[in-house]
Amino acid sequence: MNVLQEEMILPNGVLLSNRIAKSAMSENLSNKHHEPTPVLINAYKVWSKSGAGLLITGNIMIDSNAIGEPRNVVVENRKNIETLKEWAESVKGTNTQLWAQINHPGRQAMEQINSSLKAPSAVPLKTGGRKNATKKVPQLLNENEILEIIEAFAHTAIILKEAGFSGVQIHGAHGYLVSQFLSPYTNSREDKWGGTLENRSRFVVEVYRKIRERVGSDFPIGIKLNSTDFQKGGFSEEESMEVVKILSKEGIDLIEISGGTYEAPAMMGKRKESTIKREAYFIDYIEKVRKITTTPLMLTGGFRTVSVMRDAVASNQLDIIGIARPFAVFPNIANEICNESRLNFITNIKKTGVKAIDSAMNIIWYEAQIKRIGQGKKPNPNLSGWSVFLNYAWLILEQKLMPKTKKPVKNKA
Structure with a gap:
């Protein structure tokens, strides 16, 4: 048997049917009110037949006042529970699990559609890989706001469990709020939430504990974690390994390794010569992590060839192969990987030739392909970069022009 077809038992006893997972990608497919749409749900119905053991959704925001992109889904109350149930049921009748990735963007909330930005410290985002990057200084989160956000993570998680999702993943990478707390570059606090690594990791530990308290021991909780920020003065590889130890001791079920932030987007840059043949961006790091934890490890970023994926799992470097952008094309x-009807999955973006626009194309071009899948169309490898950009610009304008409404009261029941 192809080793990628082997089952994987998580620490809490939950079984994944194989070693292939769709990692989270930005979908940007909610409606104007940040509710799941039929197009989004249908994309997951298509992927449920892909043969993957695990599908992880794109960003689900926990707060309607902190949104990363114009069409992110927001789950902060039970208003859309029936639609969420439809989404969760998209994998019904398959051996595929569907986990919801839950997130708060912190200072990476898009300024064009958010009235304020909140973060661990007042450190503005520099222009980088983040589309529509802002230099606006975020407001410092106070103690009560931090506790409210921790509660919001747990509240969103229990709603998603009730809706029928198989598990949740905390987004702790790529410069979002959890990542901001972990990094000394973005967290210069002098209270119990900043300073030492123990203090900087307090936020993610409390988020995990609060979610676990709500969902119970039989519901999988994973995390996406940076190997490093790739920024001077940022979250280091050594610190990342310490956080892996901390979360493993807490009992987390799956740790997905990624790296970089929108200011230093590691997966859009060059890899070391030593890792090119092994394809994955963070393979050297995960080999070190493998030695310090027995918690299942998932690696995402760069895998394109079946033989390389198979060797990575067979050699026990990692447990789950995470694949993102190729799922959009x-x-x-996963079926093609397992039956080896296709041996490589190279994707090439059609760009505009304008550097300022093409920095965003690494995300929005794939969003457009996901939309095609959800509409019942085939992905289009020749999709025009200009048409993608203009459609995305319209979404931002449309969301910006939306009348501001009062934030809905959360259902605490």
Whole structure:
């Protein structure tokens, strides 16, 4: 048997049917009110037949006042529970699990559609890989606001469990709020939430504990964690390994390794010569982590060849192969990997030739392909970069022009 077809038992006893997972990608497919749409749900129905053991959704925001992109889904109350149930049921009748990635963007909330930005410290985002990057100085979160956000993570998680999702993943990478707390570059606090690594990791530990308290021991909780920020003065590889130890001791079920932030987007840059043949961006790091934890490890970023994926799992470097962008171009990818009907999954973006626009194309071009899948169309490898950009610009304008409404009261029941 192809080793990628082997089952994987998580620490809490939950079984994944194989070693292939769709990692989270930005979908940007909610409606104007940040509710899941039929197009989004249908994309997951297509992927449920891909043969993957695990699908992880794109960003689900926990707060309607902190949104990363114009069409992120927001789950902060039970208003859309029936639609969420439809989404969770998209994998019904398959051996595929569907986990919801839950997130708060912190200072990476898009300024064009958010009235204020909140972060651990008042450190503005520099222009980088983040589309529509802002230099606006975020407001410092106070103690009560931090506790409210921790509660919001747990509240969103229990709603998603009730809706029927198989598990949740905390987004702790790529410069979002959890990552901001972990990094000394973005966290210069002098209270119990900053300073030492123990203090900087307090936020993610409390988020995990609060979610676990709500969802119970039989519901999987994973995290996406940076190997490093790739920024001077940022979250280091050594610190990342310490956080892996901390979360493993807490009992987390799956740790997905990624790296970089929108200011230093590691997966859009060059890899070391030593890792090119092994494809994955963070393979050297995960080999070190493998030695310090027995918690299942998932690695995302760069895998494109079946033989390399197979060797990575067979050699026990990691447990789960995370694949993101190829799912947007090859929607039947896991079946093709397992039966080896296709041996590589190279994707090439059609860009505009304008550097300022093309920095965003690494995300929005794939969002457009996901939309095609959800509409019942085939992905289009020749999709125009200009048409993608203009459609995205319209979404931002449309969301910006939306009348501001009062934030809905959360259902605490």
